[in-house]
Amino acid sequence: MNPSPERQSAHRPLRAVDIIIKKRDGQILSTEEINYFIKGYTTGEIPDYQASALLMAILLQGMTDQESTDLTMAMAYSGEVLDLSPIIGNAVDKHSTGGVGDKTTLVVEPLVAACGLKVAKMSGRGLGFSGGTLDKLESIPGYRVNLTQKEFLAQVARIGIVLSGQSADLAPADGKLYALRDVTGTVPSIPLIASSIMSKKIAAGAQTIVLDVKTGNGAFMQTMEDARKLAELMVSIGRLSGRKVVALLSDMNQPLGCAVGNALETAEAIQTLKGAGPRDFREHCLEAASYLLLSGGKVTTLEAARQMAEAALENGTAYEKFRLLVQAQGGDLRVVDDPSLLPQAACIRTVNALQAGWIAGIHARTIGETVILLGGGRAKKTDSIDYAVGVVVHIKVGDRIEAGQPLVTIHARSEVDIQLAEQQILSAISWSDRPTEALPLFYGVVQ
DSSP states (O other), X not given: OOOOHHHHHHTSOOOHHHHHHHHHTTOOOOHXXXXXXXXXXXXTSSOHHHHHHHHHHHHHHOOOHHHHHHHHHHHHTTSBOOOXXXXXXXXXXXXXXXXXXXXXXXXXXHHHHHTTOOEEEEEOOOBTTBOOHHHHHTTSTTOOOOOOHHHHHHHHHHHSEEEEEOOTTBSHHHHHHHHHHHHHTOOOOHHHHHHHHHHHHHHTTXXXXXXXXXXXXXXXXXXXXXXXXXXXXXXXXXXXXXXXXEEEEEEOSSOSSSEESHHHHHHHHHHHHTTOSOHHHHHHHHHHHHHHHHHTTSOSSHHHHHHHHHHHHHTSXXXXXXXXXXXXXXXXXXXXXXXXXXXXXXXXXEEEOSSOEEEEEEOHHHXXXXXHHHTSSOSSTTOOOOSSOEEEEOOOTTOEEOTTOEEEEEEESSHHHHHHHHHHHHHHEEEESSOXXXXXXXXXXXX
């Protein structure tokens, strides 16, 4: 009787080329093979061209949930892994898969921290049409995002909240592979996306994770089918790696809230923390916060979590927690108390409707790309950004609009930029001569 292929491979040294061939042919990689490859690539023993070949094989052949979990853990443990349990106990985190006008972290984190959960979050910068939390925070003069690990841990122990950039020591394999995926056409692989997100969360010490998985024309997952697959895989990775994960499926077929652009979004988040803000954005934040409070063990029902979150918004404790966060990280509190002191664009113009009717669509990605055109985003990671520019969208899908009513307000560096942006924005808005339905905020929960 011939020994099994697994038994045979145990007697011969592992080689990168054999692992590539195995995945190319649609076979399942073992934990040992995945660990070997990720470790070898992180240390530089396995070159980029072999890593690129494996990434393409994964894109074409897919991975099982167990393979995806093994890949996640190998990337998470390719560098330092934070243990937050002595300080926090059950460390909670929220992650959004990115969208247009998505400034939820700026509200949700102070909100749940005000309710008694300690929040230690590492966020990223914006790339392409999707904005980044760090860029929004840096629109507040003086706000420091580059904390040392010692400062990061000391701050969450002291005030119960910290929000900074990711340390280069955390999940370095993910950083290397992400850069490679960007230039090898392997970004849209659900196992690679899921393992990239989850490896960073696990390396940063999260035990309980609420994921906001967006779907629509302003999201990376443009179809509900792909969004659900990604959500289910990340929840499965969480279960197999001993973490508690809940995924919300949310809409990104129009911007979330009204503001798109760093300083504008920061101002809108502050307004929301003060009890105002756009209805859809406030509702989205309360829903995400409720699941965090429930998953983090503060309450036993979603209804009780919702009541707790609403109270923290209404009584001002969430706003005070945000002030404490900004103060602790060197930000100018005058800007928090008076958001009109945030960076202001040189040219501001409101575009009014030339017709009456119902709003049938607001293409979120086009709005996001317009903000990049204005200078408020990055085409590549090294690009600098203008915090002041952006767009405020005054309408929602389903609204009845009269001629002369404001559609959007453009914040730009010049009149020329305003004219270019206006053309692009008007092309993103579609009209109907009969009533249209409003879009839902959420499509479901995977847990």
